[in-house]
Amino acid sequence: MIGWYEANIVLIEATFLNFLLALSIQVPLRVGVFSFAGVGSYGLGAYTAAILTIRYDVPAFVAIGAAVVFAAVVGYLFSLIVARLNGLYLAMATIAFVLIISVLATNGGELTGGANGLYGALSDLTTGGVVAVCVVxxxxxxxxxxxPLRRRIEAVREDPELSMSMGIGVVTVRQLAFTVSGALGACAGAMNALLRTTVSPEEINFHLIVLALTMVIIGGSRSWMGAFIGAVIFTWLPSMLATTGRWQDVVYGLIIILAAIFMPTGLLGLVQSLYQKLRGRSRTAAPAEPPAEEAVEERAMLQALSGESKEGVR
Amino acid sequence: MEILINAVTLGSLYLLFALGMSVAWGTIGILNFAHGSTFMFSAMVAYYTVQMVALPMWAMILLGAAVGMVLSVLTQALIFNFILRRNPDLLKAEMQIVVGGIGAASVLLAIAQHYTKSVPFGFSASTFKTTTYQLGAIHISNVQLVILVAAFGLAGLAAWWLKSARAGLALRAIGVNPEVASLMGVDRGRMALGTMAAAGALAGTAGILLTYYLGSIAAETGDSFLISAFAAIILGGIGSVIGVVVGSMILALAETLVVTQLSGTWASAVAFGLIFVVLLFLPRGIFGRKEVRRT
Amino acid sequence: MTTTETAAPYVLEAEDVAVHYGGIKAVDGFGLRLPPGKIYGILGPNGSGKSTFLAAVTRLVPLTRGRLLLDGKEYHSEPPMKLARKGLARTFQTVRLLPELTVLQNVQLGADINDPRGRLRSWLGRDRPSEAVEEAIERTGLGDVRNAWPTELSYGMARRVEIARALAARPRLLLLDEPTAGMNHSERQEVSELMQKLRDEGLAQLIVEHDVQMMVDTCDHLVAMNFGSLVAEGSPQEVVSHPAVQEAYLGKRWRSHA
Structure with missing residues (x-):
C-alpha cells in the first residue's frame, strides 16, 4: 500500500488538482453559464503563486491564498464584462480569455519568464495540504x-426568468459563479505550480479546456461527485490505456463522443437514474403536454359570448 | 503590396475554412468543433494518396473536398443527429453538440498524430509545381491565384445559392424559425446533412490549398485554424456570407500586420482579442442578423 | 392568507402602460386598478397584448411608458426579483416546473423568499417544508403526488403545482396566466373554486384566460383588451355582451374560419 502510494504520488496529486480544475468549469455550468474562464484562472493562479514564491519566498498558503483572491477578483470583473453574453457566445469569449492569458504569459518578459515559463518555485506545499483543500x-x-441553495441553483439554470419572478437575483448568482470559478481554477493552478515547481505558457492551452470540460461532462455536471469521478477517470485512464499503445487518444475521443450522445448527465447521472429505476420511479416519463382542445375552448367561448346558458347546447 | 497579397491569401484560406462553419451555425444551429480536424484530416489523406500516385492539383482538391464531405456527413449522421434525436431542444443540446464535436476532433487528431507522428507533411510528390508571376510590381504565385479564385468563387456561389435557390431559401428559413420551416415542409434532417456535406467539402478544399500554400502542415494545424475561424465568423456575423468574407479579410490583415510590425508570438492574440472585442461591442457582428424577438 | 391591511385602496395600479418593441405596440396605453380581495380578469384574443401586459406588471419586459404601483407605491423602476418580496407572485402561460426537483421541492422554491432568517440553519440541518408549503400543497390537492417528479404529472396536475408554488410565497397579489389551459372540466371547476376561496380570504388576483365561461364564473370584474388597448370594462356580463368585445372575438373567429 505504501509502495503503491509512493509509486503513484504524482497521479494522486494530479487527481485532486484535476478535481479542482473540473469544479472551476462545473460551478458556472450548474447555474447555466457555459464558461471556460476557470481554465484561464488556472493560469493566473499558477503564475501568481510561482512569482510570489520565487521572488518573495512566501509560504505556500500565502502564495495560494493570494493567487485565489487575485483570480476571484479577475473572475468577478470578467463577469461584469461578459454580462450580456449567453450560450455559445459566452463560451467563445471565455475561450478567448483563456488563450489571451496564455499569450500574455508568453510575452510577459522577465515577470513570466516568456515562452520558457518559470522554474524553481520551491515551497512547503504537501500532498496532505492539497487533499485538505479539496475536502473543504x-x-x-x-x-x-x-x-434551498440547490433549489435556487436549479431555478437559475433551468429558467432565469422564473427565478427572477421567484425573487432570486439571477445576475448576482452568475457573478458569484464566475468569482468562485476563478478562485477554484486559481487554487488548482497555484497548487500545481508549487508541486511541480514550474509553470509554462504551453500548459494553458485549448487541450486544458477540453480536459476540464470532458471531466465534468463524463463525470457529471450536477454535483461535486461528478467532477471527482471525472477527475479520477481522466487522470488514471491514460496510464491504463497505455496497453492500447498509441491508440489511447482515439479511445479517449470515442469515450467523449459516446458520453455526449448517451450520458448527457454523466456517469453520476447514469448511476442516479439507475438507482431511481431500482426504487421503482422513472424520471424519463413523457413530459406533460397541453392537450389539444382548441375546439372545446372555442365552443365554450362562443357559448359564453352569445349569451347561451352552459346547458343550452349540450 | 506583398504584405497585402499575403494577407488576402491568408484571408481567403480563412474564408474557405470558415464559410461552411458559419452557414451551418447560422442555419441549422450546429457549431462543429470537429471542423478543424476535418480540414486537417482531408489534407492528410491527400498526402498519403499523393505519396502513392502523383496526382495533379485539381485531383488533389477534389480528393480533399470528397474526404472532407464524407467526414462531415459522418459527424452529422453519427453524432449530432443522435444527440438531437435524444434531445430535441437545440438550445439544451448545444453543449452536447460542442462536446460531441470535441470528441470527433480528438479522434481525428489522434489518428492523424498516430500516422504522421506529428511530423509536418506536404505535397512535394504532387505533379503541381509552384511558380511565381510578376505583374508589374506585384509578385503572385499560381497557388495564391488558385486560392483567391476558389475562395471568392465559392463564397459567391454560396451567397447566390442562399439568396436565390429554393433549397437555400429553405435553409435560411430553418435558421430563422425551425418550427415554422418544418411546418412549411422543409426536411430539416436532409437540409442539415446537405449543409454539413458542403461545409466539409469546403474545409477539405481549404486543407489542400493551405498545404500547397505553406508547403507543409501538421496534425495540430487544424486546432489553430478553428480558433481563427471563430474570430472571423463572430466578427462578420454568424450565418452571413458577406460577413465571413469581411471577417476573414480583417482578421488576416490584422494578423499579418501584427506579425510584420510586432512579433510572431502576439499573432495568435489577434484572433482571441478580436473575438473578445467584437462580442462585447458588436455582439451580432458586422453583418449579423438582428435577433428576432418572439413572445 | 395572512395579509396586513394597508391604507392604499388598490393592491395593483397600472396607469397608461405602454410596451413597444421597435415599431410594434404590444401594449399601448392600458391601465387598471385592482382592489384587495377581488378577482379581475383580462379578456382578449391572441396577440391582444394581455400576456405582454402581465410581463410588464411583473417587470419582465421594460415599460415604454406608464406607471405601476403596488399597495400605492411605485415600483416600475425596480428589478423583477424585488417584486416577490413585496408580495407579488405569478404563474406562467406554459408549465415551468423545474424538472430535477420534486413537486414538493418546486413548491418549496416559492416559499424560500420568506425564509431569510432560517436560511443558514436549513443549509446545514434538515430542510423541513414550512407551514406555507404544506398549506399550499393541501389547498391545491397535491398531497398524493408531493414526492413525484414533474414529468410524471398530467398537464392539469402540473398546472396545479404552479399555482401551489405561487401560493407558497403567501402573496398579496396573485397573477395567473391562463391557469386552467389544458385542464378538464372538473379540474377547471376546482381551480375556479380555489380562486374564489382565496378571494374571500382577501387575496387579490389578476387572471388572463381563454376560457370565457370560466372568467365569467370566477371574476368580479373583467377588462377586455385588443390591439394593446382597453376595449371594454365592467361586470363580466356587461363585458361579454359589449359589441366591441363580440366583434373582437366573433368577427375574428368567423373570418379565420372562412
Missing amino acids: VAFLLALTERG
Missing part, C-alpha cells in the same frame, strides 16, 4: 447541493 471545497459545494 467538496464540503462547501455539497452544501449547495441540498435544501
Whole structure:
C-alpha cells in the first residue's frame, strides 16, 4: 500500500488538482453559464503563486491564498464584462480569455519568464495540504447541493426568468459563479505550480479546456461527485490505456463522443437514474403536454359570448 | 503590396475554412468543433494518396473536398443527429453538440498524430509545381491565384445559392424559425446533412490549398485554424456570407500586420482579442442578423 | 392568507402602460386598478397584448411608458426579483416546473423568499417544508403526488403545482396566466373554486384566460383588451355582451374560419 502510494504520488496529486480544475468549469455550468474562464484562472493562479514564491519566498498558503483572491477578483470583473453574453457566445469569449492569458504569459518578459515559463518555485506545499483543500471545497459545494441553495441553483439554470419572478437575483448568482470559478481554477493552478515547481505558457492551452470540460461532462455536471469521478477517470485512464499503445487518444475521443450522445448527465447521472429505476420511479416519463382542445375552448367561448346558458347546447 | 497579397491569401484560406462553419451555425444551429480536424484530416489523406500516385492539383482538391464531405456527413449522421434525436431542444443540446464535436476532433487528431507522428507533411510528390508571376510590381504565385479564385468563387456561389435557390431559401428559413420551416415542409434532417456535406467539402478544399500554400502542415494545424475561424465568423456575423468574407479579410490583415510590425508570438492574440472585442461591442457582428424577438 | 391591511385602496395600479418593441405596440396605453380581495380578469384574443401586459406588471419586459404601483407605491423602476418580496407572485402561460426537483421541492422554491432568517440553519440541518408549503400543497390537492417528479404529472396536475408554488410565497397579489389551459372540466371547476376561496380570504388576483365561461364564473370584474388597448370594462356580463368585445372575438373567429 505504501509502495503503491509512493509509486503513484504524482497521479494522486494530479487527481485532486484535476478535481479542482473540473469544479472551476462545473460551478458556472450548474447555474447555466457555459464558461471556460476557470481554465484561464488556472493560469493566473499558477503564475501568481510561482512569482510570489520565487521572488518573495512566501509560504505556500500565502502564495495560494493570494493567487485565489487575485483570480476571484479577475473572475468577478470578467463577469461584469461578459454580462450580456449567453450560450455559445459566452463560451467563445471565455475561450478567448483563456488563450489571451496564455499569450500574455508568453510575452510577459522577465515577470513570466516568456515562452520558457518559470522554474524553481520551491515551497512547503504537501500532498496532505492539497487533499485538505479539496475536502473543504467538496464540503462547501455539497452544501449547495441540498435544501434551498440547490433549489435556487436549479431555478437559475433551468429558467432565469422564473427565478427572477421567484425573487432570486439571477445576475448576482452568475457573478458569484464566475468569482468562485476563478478562485477554484486559481487554487488548482497555484497548487500545481508549487508541486511541480514550474509553470509554462504551453500548459494553458485549448487541450486544458477540453480536459476540464470532458471531466465534468463524463463525470457529471450536477454535483461535486461528478467532477471527482471525472477527475479520477481522466487522470488514471491514460496510464491504463497505455496497453492500447498509441491508440489511447482515439479511445479517449470515442469515450467523449459516446458520453455526449448517451450520458448527457454523466456517469453520476447514469448511476442516479439507475438507482431511481431500482426504487421503482422513472424520471424519463413523457413530459406533460397541453392537450389539444382548441375546439372545446372555442365552443365554450362562443357559448359564453352569445349569451347561451352552459346547458343550452349540450 | 506583398504584405497585402499575403494577407488576402491568408484571408481567403480563412474564408474557405470558415464559410461552411458559419452557414451551418447560422442555419441549422450546429457549431462543429470537429471542423478543424476535418480540414486537417482531408489534407492528410491527400498526402498519403499523393505519396502513392502523383496526382495533379485539381485531383488533389477534389480528393480533399470528397474526404472532407464524407467526414462531415459522418459527424452529422453519427453524432449530432443522435444527440438531437435524444434531445430535441437545440438550445439544451448545444453543449452536447460542442462536446460531441470535441470528441470527433480528438479522434481525428489522434489518428492523424498516430500516422504522421506529428511530423509536418506536404505535397512535394504532387505533379503541381509552384511558380511565381510578376505583374508589374506585384509578385503572385499560381497557388495564391488558385486560392483567391476558389475562395471568392465559392463564397459567391454560396451567397447566390442562399439568396436565390429554393433549397437555400429553405435553409435560411430553418435558421430563422425551425418550427415554422418544418411546418412549411422543409426536411430539416436532409437540409442539415446537405449543409454539413458542403461545409466539409469546403474545409477539405481549404486543407489542400493551405498545404500547397505553406508547403507543409501538421496534425495540430487544424486546432489553430478553428480558433481563427471563430474570430472571423463572430466578427462578420454568424450565418452571413458577406460577413465571413469581411471577417476573414480583417482578421488576416490584422494578423499579418501584427506579425510584420510586432512579433510572431502576439499573432495568435489577434484572433482571441478580436473575438473578445467584437462580442462585447458588436455582439451580432458586422453583418449579423438582428435577433428576432418572439413572445 | 395572512395579509396586513394597508391604507392604499388598490393592491395593483397600472396607469397608461405602454410596451413597444421597435415599431410594434404590444401594449399601448392600458391601465387598471385592482382592489384587495377581488378577482379581475383580462379578456382578449391572441396577440391582444394581455400576456405582454402581465410581463410588464411583473417587470419582465421594460415599460415604454406608464406607471405601476403596488399597495400605492411605485415600483416600475425596480428589478423583477424585488417584486416577490413585496408580495407579488405569478404563474406562467406554459408549465415551468423545474424538472430535477420534486413537486414538493418546486413548491418549496416559492416559499424560500420568506425564509431569510432560517436560511443558514436549513443549509446545514434538515430542510423541513414550512407551514406555507404544506398549506399550499393541501389547498391545491397535491398531497398524493408531493414526492413525484414533474414529468410524471398530467398537464392539469402540473398546472396545479404552479399555482401551489405561487401560493407558497403567501402573496398579496396573485397573477395567473391562463391557469386552467389544458385542464378538464372538473379540474377547471376546482381551480375556479380555489380562486374564489382565496378571494374571500382577501387575496387579490389578476387572471388572463381563454376560457370565457370560466372568467365569467370566477371574476368580479373583467377588462377586455385588443390591439394593446382597453376595449371594454365592467361586470363580466356587461363585458361579454359589449359589441366591441363580440366583434373582437366573433368577427375574428368567423373570418379565420372562412
